[in-house]
Amino acid sequence: xxxxxxxxxxxxxxxxxxxxxxxxxxxxxxxxxxxxxxxxxxxxxxxxxxxxxxxxxxxxxxxxxxxxxxxxxxxxxxxxxxxxxxxxxxxxxxxxxxxxxxxxxxxxxxxxxxxxxxxxxxxxxxxxxxxxxxxxxxxxxxxxxxxxxxxxxxxxxxxxxxxxxxxxxxxxxxxxxxxxxxxxx
Ligand code: HEM
Ligand code: HEM
Numbered sequence: 001x002x003x004x005x006x007x008x009x010x011x012x013x014x015x016x017x018x019x020x021x022x023x024x025x026x027x028x029x030x031x032x033x034x035x036x037x038x039x040x041x042x043x044x045x046x047x048x049x050x051x052x053x054x055x056x057x058x059x060x061x062x063x064x065x066x067x068x069x070x071x072x073x074x075x076x077x078x079x080x081x082x083x084x085x086x087x088x089x090x091x092x093x094x095x096x097x098x099x100x101x102x103x104x105x106x107x108x109x110x111x112x113x114x115x116x117x118x119x120x121x122x123x124x125x126x127x128x129x130x131x132x133x134x135x136x137x138x139x140x141x142x143x144x145x146x147x148x149x150x151x152x153x154x155x156x157x158x159x160x161x162x163x164x165x166x167x168x169x170x171x172x173x174x175x176x177x178x179x180x181x182x183x184x185x
Contacts, residue, residue, distance in 0.1 A: 032055070
């Protein structure tokens with residue numbers, strides 16, 4: 001393997017450029033998404049809330065696509081990724097798995113509700129759902145019961161994830177943050 005390939009791919013010493021690009025691009029988009037959703041929850045009548053809310057479905061749909069691409073890349077790199085050993089490592093793997101589960105679930109039920117609403121949906125102008133058919137009650141009910149709830153649970157988990165990075169870096173003084181920030185050694 002030449003050094004360019006090694007740089008793209010993950011290594012036991014750190015995440016490669018593709019995994020890091022996915023991680024930080026999605027972290028940025030989630031920050032945008034949650035900032036807008038929090039504004040919407042607090043006071044949806046403000047101009048700034050309306051601005052962010054106008055991007056919610058598009059960014060949500062984009063995050064839905066990105067999580068599958070990132071997951072596929074992660075699976076293809078599984079054997080080369082930094083190892084998570086011991087009890088703390090197993091907890092980290094479980095935490096990451098839970099993040100993925102929610103990153104898939106949360107936009108899935110929103111898209112299901114969108115489909116069930118029989119209204120057209122064209123994220124970034126792409127005609128994804130034509131709309132116009134019958135309203136499908138169970139889809140809208142499932143989405144309404146679980147979408148924002150799962151999103152706030154995801155945000156809580158993300159807060160714990162970020163807190164753990166700080167614990168690794170400042171209390172345990174280990175290499176964890178570097179693996180996702182600077183990447184392969
Ligand atoms: C991973 C991506 C997403 C995240 C993190 C997310 C997050 C959230 C959050 C936190 C809320 C609650 C806001 C409030 O209480 O005012 C919310 C509501 C909402 N979201 Fe999303 N969302 C995502 C994707 C989507 C997608 C793809 C759609 C539509 C296609 C969508 C449509 C809505 C709608 C219509 C609401 C208002 C109704 C409700 O509270 O369930 N979201 N979202
Ligand atoms: C400032 C924000 C963030 C920081 C500092 C951060 C830091 C890190 C670090 C250092 C790792 C490597 C941990 C390890 O290998 O044990 C990591 C991995 C990971 N992070 Fe984050 N993260 C942030 C935001 C997020 C967000 C918003 C999400 C998801 C919504 C997320 C999901 C993940 C996942 C799933 C992994 C496992 C590796 C992968 O599949 O990409 N992170 N993060």
